Amino acid sequence: MCGIVGYIGSKDSSSIVLSGLKRLEYRGYDSYGFCFIDKGKASIFKRVGKIDNTEKEFLENNFKGNVCLAHDRWATTGLVTEENAHPHSDCKNEVFIVHNGIVENYKELKEKLIKEGHNFKSETDTEVIAHLIEKYYIGKLEDAVKNALKDVRGTYGLVVISTREPDKMVVARMSSPLIIGVGEEEFLVASDPSAIINMTRQIINLDDGEIAVLKKDSIKIYKEEKESQKNIETIDWDIEQAEKGGYEHFMLKEIMEEPITIEDAMRGRLLEEEGLVKLGGLDSVEKDLRKINNLFLIGCGTAHYACRVGKYMLEEYADIPTEVDVGSEFRYRKASIKNNSASIFISQSGETADTLSCLRENKEKGILTLGITNVVGSSQSRETDAGIYTRSGPEIAVASTKAFLGQLTILSLITVYLGRQRNMSVVMGKRIVSELKKIPALAQKILDNKEEIKKIAEKYKDYKNFWFIGRKYNYPIALEGALKLKEVSYVHAEGVAGGELKHGPLALVDENFPTIAICPSDSVYEKMISNIEEIKARKGKVIAIATEGNEEIKKIADDVIYIPKTLEMLTPLISVIPLHLFAYYFSNILERDIDKPKNLAKSVTVE
DSSP, X not given: OOEEEEEEESSOOHHHHHHHHHHTGGGOOSEEEEEEEETTEEEEEEEESOHHHHHHHHHHTOOOOSEEEEEEEOOSSSOSSTTTSSOEEOTTSOEEEEEESOBTXXXXXXXXXXXXXXXXXXXXXXXXXXXXXXXXXXXXXXXXXXXXXHTOOBOEEEEEEETTSTTOEEEEEESSOOEEEEETTEEEEESSGGGTTTTOSEEEEOOTTEXXXXXXXXXXXXXXXXXXXXXXXXXXXXXXXXSXXXXXXXXXXXXXXXXXXXXXXXXXTEETTTTEEOOGGGGGGHHHHHHOOEEEEEEXXXXXXXXXXXXHHIIIIIOOOEEEEETTTGGGSOOOOOTTEEEEEEESSSOXXXXXXXXXXXXXXXXXXXXXXXXXXXXXXXXXXXXXXXOOOOOOSSSOOHXXXXXXXXXXXXXXXXXXXXXXXXXXXXXXXXXXXXXXXXXXXXXXXXXXXXXXXXXXXXXXXEEEEEOGGGHHHHHHHHHHHHHHHOOEEEXXXXXXXXGTGGXXXXXXXXXXXXXXXXXXXXXXXXXXXXXXXXXXXXXXXXXXXXXXXGGTOSEEEEEOOOOGGGTHHHHHHHHHHHHHHHHHHTTOOSSSOTTOOSSOOOO
């Protein structure tokens, strides 16, 4: 979570870090802070709340400096106060740090440091790192950081500056993302590319255990005392993609980008004449994949729901037994992982802490690991044996929308890829590939009808509880629809398998508890109609997501949102879009902070 921006170079840094930090508010917006070093003196500015609330005050201070740290906080240890906001400093106010992660042993470290005479100003775990650096700061700043981190147990994306060496910045990483942007006689540090793409698209990805020493005209990277040689990579999206593009919110912009997201995920990967899919990222493990006979799909939040859809696809069409796990729970059960197993890890950022922990455990057991992610150079993309990028571009809103569509698209491609290795016929391969090509246009058709969905959201704006129901492929979509609504509107919503209504949830149904029922014309349509009738018998209101041309549904549903017809396995790619729109419009009517919902952050990089 938390957003970090740093700058060292020849330019005045205030406007650079301010704009970068504002782009990172989706990572944390409880509080924020800056530290500038100018002519050997440090200036600190910290405030509680979002940057917009106190930006004028910040600008009025006219801070100067060629070296700066900045931080958006998502509180973990310590209340939301100015004292707990980053940057944190040592006793002498010579060392200043910003940190993303968790110091698991901070209490014992803090007690020891207090006994040694250190005075703490905050309740945070982060501050112990500043005092440890002070303790070991005898010669070079980087040596003090290295020694301090030997005492730390936990995770960190850490940036350090000091008035004693004002021309230097030290950066360290362990299980928390940090990239270094490379400019002309300048370097930038950030939690992710969106903060710096207005300055440079040339980046260096730090690996776990690496420490970088930056000066305006030089960079040295070390791991275990040895200097590392790192390649400079190019970010494949630009500043325009990270801006709102005329939309009121990033969430709406990203929903409207869903058709192109699907298209980009498929581009160059479909071989329609052969009924095949080409996935270059899997070439190195193609022979290994032919041998596997069971799969594990692992993700968190929305990515976990993508995994659930993938399970249906892979079992039905690729004939591979598939298990699905929440990343935060997988390590706590005795999964039947064998040598002929493979795991697919799904994460938009590629930095989700719980998912990465599962990945590392599987690698230790010698299991083939694959990744589906959106961010080139992320931890997941570097640590898996092979993987596929979704190519979704930057997703800024905390609530994931277009990234989910990218993940579903890749899972569809993997299903064809693995299915054709096994028993999937050429005819079936061609049919799926042919229908996949049509999905972007079908998705756009739903978006063109967004005003109708907006009217339905307006009609239901006063309701405080919602059921979302679905079966088979659309049961995970019911879970996703409920998650989106509660994420951005703070209204209670739950997703449930349609057949489970009579096993408990029906007790809550009445005229004040509406249900959104996903009931396309597929193999479980009649079952869904029975579930809707159970709700109507108890005076519950129903919004149906139904296939175009189905007029009968109007006889039992209060409102109907139509989606185009496609293959059953591909229906989730379009049935989820009206749910994303409904959540957006419902929340906007309630005047919620849609892009930055309370208590949440975009990339969950702490366990």
